[in-house]
Amino acid sequence: MNFLLEPLNLVTFFPLLGVLVLLFIKSEAKNTIRWVALGTALVNFGISLWALSMFNSSNPDLQLASQYSWIQVAGWNIQYYLAVDGLSILLVLLTTFLTPIAILSTWTAIEDRVKDFMVFFLMLEVGMLGVFLAQDLFLFYIFWEFTLIPMYFLIGIWGGPNRLYAAVKFFLYTMAGSILMLLAILWLGVNQGTFSVPELVLKGGIPADVQLWLFIAFAAAFAIKVPMWPLHSWLPDAHVEAPTAGSVILAGVLLKMGTYGFLRFNLQLFPEAAVKAAPTIAVLAVIGILYGAAVSYSQKDVKKLVAYSSVSHLGFVMLGMFALNAQGIEGAILQMINHGLSTGALFLMVGMIYEQTHTREIAVYGGLWKITPIYGSLMLIVALSSMGLPGLNGFVGEFTILLGAFGSKAFGTPIYAILSAIGVILAAIYILYMFQKMFLGPVGKIVEEVKHHGHELRDLNAREIITLLPLLVFIFWIGLYPAPFFNLIAPAVDKLLIPFRAILGG
């Protein structure tokens, strides 16, 4: 019982309680199922806040640890080890925060096999939280692979017309990367004698050439997940086919697993290799930023546009992270959260209109701001957040990232930051293009079409507004007063930077 009462265990496994309850509810009682799932997710958010209240933000180390020896044979020491520090606390909160929102968004969108959906969704939450909390490589790997499974089903069962292709592609791409990571994990376990991340960090001393190989192996897994250019080809498929809630979680949290992995493992475990790889990563990140933005612009499907924009946004995160200075990394972490909030909100909103019109083709829309003013206004705010308007969350992240990259000693040149800053212009182009073609201009033909089917295109209802409101609060909060968030991150990042300061000087 004590085990379960430890905050991190509780927050990780509480959704399973919801799953258990769901199993005893008849599939026909759809609303009961929805409420139970939502309740579970909300309570879990509460639990994560409780954990936050116990988190000491001035302490750079892992905290609230729940550490038990788990598999201990033949000198192999695998632990059950959950703990949280400044690098992961925000991501944990993001996960517990987005899950109820995503569930709320399915209220009317998912009518088929609701129970299964909710079961998978809550299981997905368990997996994601585990990924962010696990401090033992083996445990991490298990959670990492585990997240694949519910997402695979979410796409495969509730997805769009091309869902099979998308689900399998998603699964195989991700697995292809993670399987290389498994090798690297094993190498570490074999040669360093432990799977515990903090112990490995303390121990260090991996020869530089080996570090590079290990770095690449880990990076393969994470780069696909992020996804970094040119490994992003699964993303648009997965996003376009996934149900709205799936896209929200996919963009909001699952992609962060990749960037988080870079942060937690590649940077912490292989500092020398990270320094060596930084320019290469920066090149890829910059290409991703520009490419993603360019490709987004020419999309005809609004969901695809948002999906490609993720490539661009996550490029910023990678760029900041490998700037290997405080601004870059803290900005990257914050940008992970920002992307979760704004892209999550974008997907939610695309889903809301899709539910009514059943089309995502940008060209058929137009003038929506006139017809659905609340929807239009909220979309505008979210779009501006996504393109990094100062005063909203996106800017704080992007700015610190670019600032960090500009003066990065790891890059040695500001050219990456300069090129990436062009991405900020391109972001304005595609976001405004989307906003203009859908919300401005004369009223599009879809309005007539919907009318033709006997409906009236309606503005957001109360539930939808409630779904979006929490996101908007954070969009403004982080944009105007990000200090509480930076304060959570900063000590851990300072600690993370110690080896890099030693290598790079300063």
Add this chain to the structure above:
Amino acid sequence: MENTQLFFNFVPWIVFFPVLGLLLNLTIGKKLSENGIGAIAVLASASAFVVAVLQAYSLSIHPEGASILVAEWIHVGDLAIDWTFRVDTLSVTMMLVVSGVGTLIHIYAIGYMHEDVRFHNDEGRFKRFFVFLNLFIAMMMVLVSGDSYMMLFVGWEGVGLCSFLLIGFWYDFDTLGRPSFANSNAAKKAFITNRIGDFGFLLAAFMMFWQFKSTNFDNVFAVVANAEPWVILWITIFILVGVAGKSAQIPLYIWLPDAMAGPTPVSALIHAATMVTAGVYLVTRSAPIFMLSHDAQYIVATVGALTAIFAATIAVGQYDIKKVLAYSTISQLGFMVAAVGMGAFAAGMFHLITHAFFKALLFLSAGSVILGMERGHHHLAHHGHHGGKHDEEVFDPGDMRNMGGLRKQMPVTFWLYMVGTVALAGLFPFAGFWSKDEILADAFLEFPHVYWILTGAAFLTAFYMGRQVWMVFFGKPRHEVAAHAEESPLIMTAPLMVLAALSVFGGALNLPGVHTLTVWLEHTIDIHPGEFNMQVALISTALALFAIFLSWLLYMRKPLTTGQPDPLKRILGFAFTGMENKWFVDEAYKFVFIDRYTDLAKFFAQTVDWDFWHEWFHNSVIAAGFVGLTKFLANPIDLGIVDNISKILARSIQYSSENFRKVQNGFVRSYALSVMLGVVAIIGYLLIK
């Protein structure tokens, strides 16, 4: 500079009041009448003005100013950016201008929008306008009162957003009220062009941080003198890119003419009086940096000067009343930028202020003219004189060729417009004269080439304004609508009168010998009053008068008539036969200069600027090129090559799978053969080893 004396602590309210106003309108605006909404907005803006006045008062006692910390913003590593308001003579000057002119325009807009929403058949949008307008005031205040480059940048982008929202206010129409993407295109264009400028700004900020470890004004200026020349040069160039975007300088000015798609109060407030001058403010603010590099000053001054003359040439060829003013604004911004570029900060700021007065006046009066025309159009359509005809053809109330003789229909507006025109043309003793002359005097000493270019621009300014006035208000109505145009109500004309007064007496702010403004700004920037240069003053005045004379010559002596795009020729030809040498000179002038120049202006306006630069280059080369490139990237590369690698991989696995299958042919013999081969291989390997 922590100073909490007197009213300094109130300074954040300069932002909070407008925000409060917009929040009030957002929440309870639905229940209020138009006047109620307008009152809230005006009150919010006026309160900001009061705060600004209080700051000015405090400053007059404590000229060193204050920095008021509200909250910390981005603190990462050694980067520390706060929400800190800066009160010094420069920022308060801007606050006063923005909130003062802003409040007047708010009042005007109540009247203007009341009619505008009715012309567009969407009365629900009234509230939205004032929400945006208040938001703009708030953002502009953030811009001018920020204590660091980054807080300034918040306002910088924020006003860009407001500009976007307000240009695209009638987002579902074009300027003539037809359903179209045209207005929203203009809005988008403005935002994106501004973003290009912001790109430069950001890079400047990055560079400052990494060189000086801060983006705070005081911290940067404290150490900037130690920086290496190349650092200074690059920072200033990056800043210049930002300025070019926001203040519509070459080569980024192209958005501003389009921005006239917004309602006229917007054009007046944002695209003439305040937002577009943010670049001038930025350079002034960065004076300690710019003064360190002569090269930078040279570049900025030259860019400004070129913009001034280039825009002015274009303005001459325009027919739309607001377009002329728009190009004029660009040109005047060029003046300001040139001024601050060459270190004449006081002159630049002075011109900024006077320009805010008279250009706002001109725009609002132009708005009044357009509404007057609309009223006439409405009147005609209503009374069915030629109802059917007017319903079919699209009538452009902003086209000067449709106007003429309006001074009779709209006498108040006419006089107001005249004041603005004279001020802009720089005639003694109007505001524009003093400020423009100060710039020219400084240029004369610093950069002669700039001086000459600017003088040329000043000349053109007077010319195109003259042309406009003659075309709009004089002569006979060239369209029935113009004959039925109606004067605007008091709520619109009253603010204009205030502005007119300011345009007349604004020059008093910095009279030669007194230098009130310079002394005031000296507390903030290291400047010294310039000398009044009689020679320069005489030349410019003379040129302005000459230009007006020329315009009078061309457009007034024999006013245009309906349907005659170029009636001058006929008129001149008529005079040529009646007169001797004089007319010959006239014709020679016309042939050598005026026709050539009119052609040239047309060419610049239509072909170079519009068709080539605006339409072809931006739409075909840049826009189409970008679209083509993205399409190319999206289709063949993304779906083709990248995706195909995995597909090819998958296919080759599938293929080998099929081949492995074929080996498994069901024959026991082949199975045994496989075993045998394995045996041979293993034994062979063991033996050979």
Add this chain to the structure above:
Amino acid sequence: MIPVNYYLTLSVVLFSMGALGVLIRRNSLVVFMSIELMLNAGNLAFVTFAKMHAANLAAVHNGQIFVFFVMTVAAAEVAVGLALIVLIFRKKQSIDLDQLTHLKG
């Protein structure tokens, strides 16, 4: 006395004949006989080696006992194998192995 190597060579030859016989014959009976040939080649090698290690009594026993086991097991295999072949013959009227290719791929 014939040298031990001759026996060994014979055994290898027999084994190879058996192994190749399986590869080239189609008649299941003949294939089966080839396999028996391989087993018996093994047996021959066993007794030869037993003879070779004549100095070591345990080895002699060992080798020869193995041969007996192999013979017994071979007999058991014959029982099963022939039964299967007969079954096949009953159904198909043929014991051609090349006709047994229903299972493949």
Add this chain to the structure above:
Amino acid sequence: MTQIDFYTIMPISVLVLCASLLLLLEAFYPKGKQKQIAFFAAFGFALTLGLSISQLGNSYSGFGGMVVLDGFSNFLNILFLITGLLGVALASGYLQRMNINKGEYYVLMMFSVAGMMLMSQATDLIITFLALELLSIPLYVLAAFALNRTESEEAGIKYFLLGSYATGFIVFGIALIFGATATTSFAGIVAAIAQPATNLTLLLVGGGLVLVGFGFKVATVPFHMWTPDVYQGAPTSVTAFMAAGAKAAGFSALLRIFATLFPSFAADLMPILAVLSALTMIVGNITAIAQTDIKRMLGYSSIAQAGYILMAFVPFGDPAIRATAVAAGLFYLVAYTITSFGSWGVVIGLEREEGKGLDINDYAGLGKKYPWLALAMTVFMFSLAGLPPTLGLVGKFYLFRAIMEGKLYWLALIGVITSLISAYYYLRVIVIMYFKNGDPIINKDNLLYMSIALCVVITVVLSFMPSFLFSWASNAMLTMF
């Protein structure tokens, strides 16, 4: 026969005795009551299992060192007996449905299991050979047990001919070993290797031939070609039993022989084993992709899985890691056995007469109609692909770790890449079950479903607490080295 001798072979003896009694009983048993025969067979297995468990921790060596009972053999014996029990559970309903319900089935199975047990206990090549035949000959018959189906006969004759062919190689190999060392006992051979006079080449070639023979039994490439045909043609319950039990037995012999006899030749043999393992993983997994018959697909999958297990034996020459490496192999063997049994169980659940219900597309809609069965199949597929939360993941983790310790990075890389390929066809089953619409029919067979459930529970639960199984496996190895 001393007491020790008896203790050594007690479980085998009991099983053989039970089998013989059952044979008699069956002859006199009234027709149509065959279900009880299954019960008796299960009882025999359970009794032996009890005995084996009671012998845990004991160590005997009997019959002049020809047979031993140690931790290793005990571990495997228990696995074989569980295989037997599950085999009975799978078969009882299946045989009735397929109209091949004869008591001999269980008797043959019991003999075969006895052979497996003997195989793990043998420490003399004579016994190894005997055990191999005792294990194989009943399987030949079982493969052809469905006499009414041509496929079954074809499977029987193919398995028989090729099996005997492999036996020929083993016999000749043993002869060569004997020729080189003048003995067939493991201890004697180890002693002879140390002698300078010993002809090491002869010994090595003999060893190579033995490797071929057992490589055939465990179906490594290129000795694997019988597997898909036989797995497809044989009655599914037999296939399940073969895929699990016979494979495990083959590995136990390989392990015993190579780990005890040839550590000093590790340098020579390691490349061979590594290449075999790599080939097996590659060919098995790749060929499986193109399969549409579920039995055939699982057949290829089992070939591939053998490659993974074989991987664990590759570093057998390195004394520092071979214990953990081989323990990892044993662990994976258990994981594979359970999982594979489960998946074959699902196949049995859907198979109908005339070979219907065996196409992969017959599984369409299973997820909707029979969610629990689909869930079970999903768990097994995940386990085979090495995904959490299953024993397969833990097993692969151990395996790859062992290989990494042996510094065989290239092999590990092939291992993970082929795992990825394998995920493709395992996933296809899931795709079809969940994402495609169909109307699958399943048989009523409570015992079968209980067995499947048991396999699911073991697969999932053990993955969370694998320590005990792994420490058991490594202890078993420690007694051997």
